Amino acid sequence: MKSVPKLIRRFVGIMLLSSLLLIILNFALLGIYTLNQTPNSSPWITAQEVADHLSKNENKYVLTETTALELQNTNVWAILIDNATMKVVWQTDNLPETVPMAYTAPDIASLTRGYIDGYPTFTGEAENGLVVLGYPKDSFWKHMWPSWDYNFIANLPKTVLSVLAINISLIFIIYVIANSKLLKSVKPIVSGIQALSTNEEIHIREEGLLSELAVNINKTSDILQAQSRQLRKRETARANWIAGVSHDIRTPLSMVMGYAGQLESDVQLSENNRQKAAVIVRQSKRMRDLINDLNLASKLEYNMQPISPERQNLIAVVRQVVVDFINMNIDEKYTIEWETDEELTSCTANVDKDLIKRAVSNLIQNSMNHNEQGCNIFIRVVAEDNVCTIVVADDGVGATDEQIEKLNNTPHYMVCDEKTTEQRHGLGLLIVKQIIFVHSGKMLIKHSEYGGFEVDLSLPMSV
Structure with missing residues (x-):
């Protein structure tokens, strides 16, 4: 049941990825929103610029035209409080009537960090006094007591990470609880589908979300x-x-x-x-x-043939078949050549000896039956990569590419010669294939290196 854990891991991965992307998106939107909310990013700088551009000329204070126009466009008023008298000695034309004209030290401290009559105020140092800018009432929010506990600031990263971890854990718990019924329904469905592929008789409870x-x-x-x-x-x-x-x-x-x-x-x-x-x-x-x-x-x-596999030396088994054919006094136009490497003395496999002999005999007889003019038959046993391969080849008329393709891929081998009503390749090759199949081997039909027909029988070697 590897599919259900895989499905659960996929769900959890999607959930975690979605949560991470959602958090990143929220921070990005918060940053964009914050930047858009402060087009005049530093009113303190503006206040200092007003103080720098305010000059005294013949007992009269004059503000440069550019700075005055900027204040007018943003609907900001300004005053200059004299250091000596603590009174307003200069003001813009749009100064509200409710703004006091004289101040005390506490008043100066209050307006520096807060408001005057609800107007958020910002200060700049002039040569003879203090310039105060007053912005519209709903333009800025000022923190009146800007002091923080040092430990809180020092531990802020840990606090933020802890909150994020708690949020993700909470989302995960909610997700698992919400999908627990679905996961319970998925497991028997997956088991049922897997059982269908093995032709097992199954019955799943018809209830739940996937009923x-x-x-x-x-x-x-x-x-x-x-x-x-x-x-x-x-x-x-x-x-x-x-x-x-x-x-x-x-x-x-x-x-x-x-x-x-x-x-x-x-x-x-x-x-x-x-x-x-x-x-x-x-x-x-x-x-x-x-x-x-x-x-x-x-x-x-139909698996009705009794199989008695034993550990056999295939070289000896195949050689015995060749000897039996030679002793049968076969027609002189057929010759059988043994090409197994003399250095290879053993190639063992767990096989039914009689069935393997029948398979090799069928292949030799097949070469004789379909080469009436005669041919040379070459037989060898090859051991390579823990596989024993029995090769039966001839230099006869062979077969076309199309015929070999059919012989390798059709289950019955009923390929007929065009000039005779007899089957060119019939039950003989089918029996060979079935014998090799019950031994967990492979059969390959191809052109031989001698220009004729070749069949390779590959069987796993016994340890």
Whole structure:
């Protein structure tokens, strides 16, 4: 069940990433908003500029035209408090009537950090006094007592990180609680889907947020089980039918072969009739072999053939097949060459010896059957990367690329020659493939290096 933890990790990752991005976005928006709220970023600097540009000319104070225009445009009033008399000795034309014209030391301290009649005030040092700027009442908020505990400022980073950690933990807890029901519903759904791939019969409780999906999975399981039962019945019937037909044909076929053999050896018959009897015997033997092949292929396909794997030296097994063929006095137009490296004395694998011998025999016979003009057959065993490979190749007519593609990728090998009604490659190769399959091996058909046909049988080596 690796998928559910993976799904949970994905949910948590998305949640944490979303929280982080949300925090960053909030800080960015706060910064942008703060900057936009202070177009005149430093009224203290403006107040000092007014003080610097205010000059006394013949007992009269004069402000430069540019600075006066700036104050007018921002609706800011200004006064100059004399150091000696503590009275207002200069003012702008827009000074409100409620602004006092005389001040005491406490008044100066109050307006420096706060307001005059609700107007936020900012001061600048002039040559003979103190310049005070008054901004509109709703333009600035001033902190009246700007003093902070030192420990609070020193521990502020830790405090901010702690608050963020608490917030993230709270969001995570809320997220897990809110999705716990969903996660509980997901786990059986995932288990059910995994079980469907193995054709197991399943039934998921049809409740929770994903109840509709559970219903559909249960229906799918029921359909697959019904199809599996029907398929098993059909396969069993097919296997039984093949076995029954094979058994029923053997008796009359034996009689045909027996009588035909007698006719073939009867010297009283003409040579022409004896040749006809020989053809009947030869074709009857072929029919018998085809029936045996069909029966074996059916048993291998439905795992009805008993397998007795033992640790065998494949070199010895394959060499025995070659010796048996040579001792059969095969036609002189066929030669079998043993090409296994003499230094390779052992290549062991856990196999059923009789089935492997049958597979190699089928390949040798296949080369003979499809090269009537004769050919050389080359056989070798190769050991490489913990794999034993049996190679059977010839220098005969071979096969086209299209035929080899079909032989490697179709399950039945019923590829027919264009000039004959006989199968060019039939049950022989199918049986070979099935034998290698039950041994957890691989079969590869290709062009041989000698210009003909080649089949490679790869089997895992035993330790």
